[in-house]
Amino acid sequence: MHERSAERRERIAVVGSGIAGLTCVHVLGPHHDVTLYEAAPRLGGHANTVDVDDPDVGTIGVDTGFIVHNDRNYPNLVGLFDELEVETVDTEMSFGVIDRDPDSPTHGFTYRATSPNSMFAQRRNLVRPAMWRLLRDVPRFYKAARALLDDTSSESDELSLAEFLEREGYSREFVDLHLIPMGAAVWSADPSSFADFPARTLFRFLDNHGLLSVGDRPQWRAVAGGSRTYVDAIASRFDGTIRTSSPVTSIHRDVNGVLVSSLGLVERYDRVVLATHSDQALAMLGDASPVEQKVLGAVRYQPNTATLHTDTSLLPPTERAWSAWNYER
Numbered sequence: 001m002h003e004r005s006a007e008r009r010e011r012i013a014v015v016g017s018g019i020a021g022l023t024c025v026h027v028l029g030p031h032h033d034v035t036l037y038e039a040a041p042r043l044g045g046h047a048n049t050v051d052v053d054d055p056d057v058g059t060i061g062v063d064t065g066f067i068v069h070n071d072r073n074y075p076n077l078v079g080l081f082d083e084l085e086v087e088t089v090d091t092e093m094s095f096g097v098i099d100r101d102p103d104s105p106t107h108g109f110t111y112r113a114t115s116p117n118s119m120f121a122q123r124r125n126l127v128r129p130a131m132w133r134l135l136r137d138v139p140r141f142y143k144a145a146r147a148l149l150d151d152t153s154s155e156s157d158e159l160s161l162a163e164f165l166e167r168e169g170y171s172r173e174f175v176d177l178h179l180i181p182m183g184a185a186v187w188s189a190d191p192s193s194f195a196d197f198p199a200r201t202l203f204r205f206l207d208n209h210g211l212l213s214v215g216d217r218p219q220w221r222a223v224a225g226g227s228r229t230y231v232d233a234i235a236s237r238f239d240g241t242i243r244t245s246s247p248v249t250s251i252h253r254d255v256n257g258v259l260v261s262s263l264g265l266v267e268r269y270d271r272v273v274l275a276t277h278s279d280q281a282l283a284m285l286g287d288a289s290p291v292e293q294k295v296l297g298a299v300r301y302q303p304n305t306a307t308l309h310t311d312t313s314l315l316p317p318t319e320r321a322w323s324a325w326n327y328e329r
Contacts, residue, residue, distance in 0.1 A: 018045025
């Protein structure tokens with residue numbers, strides 16, 4: 001009986017150190033010679049924790065990119081955290097709105113969509129027709145959105161959110177003070193252009209996260225100490241080479257492997273994992289095939305700017321309406 005030969009160790013480059021790239025080096029590192037390339041001076045990608053000094057509780061690690069997860073929709077991530085012994089804690093993803101548009105008929109309108117007490121954080125909302133129009137449309141929207149998800153016609157695939165809303169005839173309050181703000185907040189998107197978003201894509205996301213029903217919502221969790229905790233845990237276990245501040249400028253394939261260019265140096269690898277956004281991956285591939293160009297070029301992106309601040313004057317005037325996501329119109 002012949003003994004099985006050990007698997008050949010390959011030279012592998014992983015480009016990008018977000019959660020995808022870090023998971024790759026964590027899995028491949030023990031079996032191959034792995035080099036991790038990262039254009040930024042730090043690892044983590046969207047996992048970015050910033051220390052903020054609070055006079056009452058001391059230093060707090062605040063996440064500005066990846067913030068929360070749940071067991072239902074992130075089973076692989078939960079499994080990775082368990083393997084790394086990364087502690088997580090319960091948190092909430094409440095959503096609230098304040099209308100500060102001086103020309104709006106609902107100027108000053110405020111609510112937090114978690115309970116009757118917070119929904120009517122402004123007690124005058126109890127007798128405000130705008131609030132009741134908004135609430136009336138919520139279950140109607142849940143039903144229509146689920147019906148669209150069940151519709152397999154090609155016309156449904158092409159329907160934009162704006163077209164769906166016009167077809168169903170929802171109130172201005174529901175559209176401008178609930179659905180558009182919530183969608184724009186989740187995607188960090190411009191509210192004025194969010195109505196062009198594909199309706200089915202949005203509804204599938206909402207349904208997967210239990211947001212097309214009043215109940216059956218997952219328990220959201222956050223990484224204790226911030227998302228840098230899992231970044232540091234993976235980096236400390238990785239025995240390969242880490243190259244930060246090392247943007248990859250081009251990747252070319254030949255019969256002997258893959259050539260990776262970074263900072264004027266060219267190195268050969270057996271394989272390369274592109275753990276970046278698709279447009280970034282396409283820009284690196286100097287010999288992209290027509291299929292690769294079609295697939296990687298099909299995803300559109302938009303720039304988003306996030307500002308970390310401690311200005312409570314931007315929050316609603318009543319603390320009952322303070323939320324994890326506070327949308328100002």
